[in-house]
Amino acid sequence: MKKGDIIHGYRVVTDVTNAGGGRCVWAFAEKGGRDWFLKRFLEPKMPRSGSAMSVWRRLEECTAFEERHRTIMALLRPDMPGAGNLVLATDFFREGSTFYKVTERVDASNLQNDGDRPYLLPPVERAVLLRTLVLSVRCLHRIGVVHGDLKPANVLVRKRPGKAFHTAKVIDFDDSYLSGRPPEPSAITGDSLYGAPEWRRYLRDDGGVPARSLTTAVDVFALGLMAHAYLTGALPEYDAAHGAPADAVNAGGRLALSDRLHPAMRTLLRSMLAADPRDRPPLDTVLVAWGDDDAFETAGDRPPGTPSRLRINLGSRQSQQGEGTR
Secondary structure: OOOOOEEOOEEEOOOOEOOOOOOEEEEEEEEOOEEEEEEEEOOOOOOOOOOHHHHHHHHHHHHHHHHHHHHHHHHOOOOOOOHHHEOOEEEEEEEOOEEEEEEEOOOOOOEOOOEOOHHHOOHHHHHHHHHHHHHHHHHHHOOOEEOOOOOHHHEEEEOOOOOOOOEEEEOOOOOOEEOOEOOOHHHOOOOHHHOOHHHHHHHHOOOOOOHHHOOOHHHHHHHHHHHHHHHHOOOOEOOOOOOOHHHHHHOOOOOEOOOOEOHHHHHHHHHHOOOOHHHOOOHHHHHHHOOOHHHHOEOOOOOOOOOOOOOOOOOOHHHHOHHHHO
16 A cells, blocks of 8 residues: 555555554545545455465454454444544455555544643543543443553544533544454454553463453553543553553552542542452443542642542442443
8 A cells, every 4th residue: 555546446645654553554545525544454464375274264364353343343333322432434345465444534633732731631621531531432331342442542632623622532443342252362452551451461362361351341441541641641650560550460569549639539540440350340430430520630720728529439349340341
């Protein structure tokens, strides 16, 4: 794929790049008078030669890859409740031996005057941004879909002209799967920095984590990390000997949450970042806890001596199961 190529009717109009693309390259394209985001997957590829066993294995891999993508596309419909803040695939096809995916081109802007620093926004604006993000992911969880690669790079922050608040659009469902039915570890390309403990162990394929353990609670862990970063400007602190927060948790370590957070917010994030996915609250619980803007205050936002009204009741483990273990 290169600038000027016409692929399945899409004319490539920019240079191709793999920036942030993992196992793919991408470019912007034009078709039917509209602009599109065109992604070319580097793996898997339909086999053209090789031994019978090699060809069979690659065909099996491609079939599973295509079925998963088409299943997720069929579930994530643009008319489903809450889909307005999801950037969904509009086309998925194979050209020759290579798979391609198409989404609309979204003109996303950085936080006005704040670059990529949402923690500098007023508490009420942080609240709207994070609630929008959680509402978007909740619409996936309600139909039993795990995003699988939640991270800041997969959230487009926008502020439309004339609007008061920034909102979040969730993109990139390439690693999405049905809750409890992830692809094989070798087919997963998500970002380890935001991965959940059970997800990290599953990727190592050590046999200790069955596929059914990778539920929507994987996304809850990632959202806990993202909320901490959106509110404080950094991930929770953890032993630098580990490559990711989840690795520190798997090693028995404890993530150090910022003391700048509201105490009730720390309580909620601590539960979202629990080592055991069964201890993480479903997103319905998170949204109830975030019903008061006080939750999004950090040290220095409120004048000294001003009381906070916020209380968070996470309830029992049994009440938290819900969508997180579907």
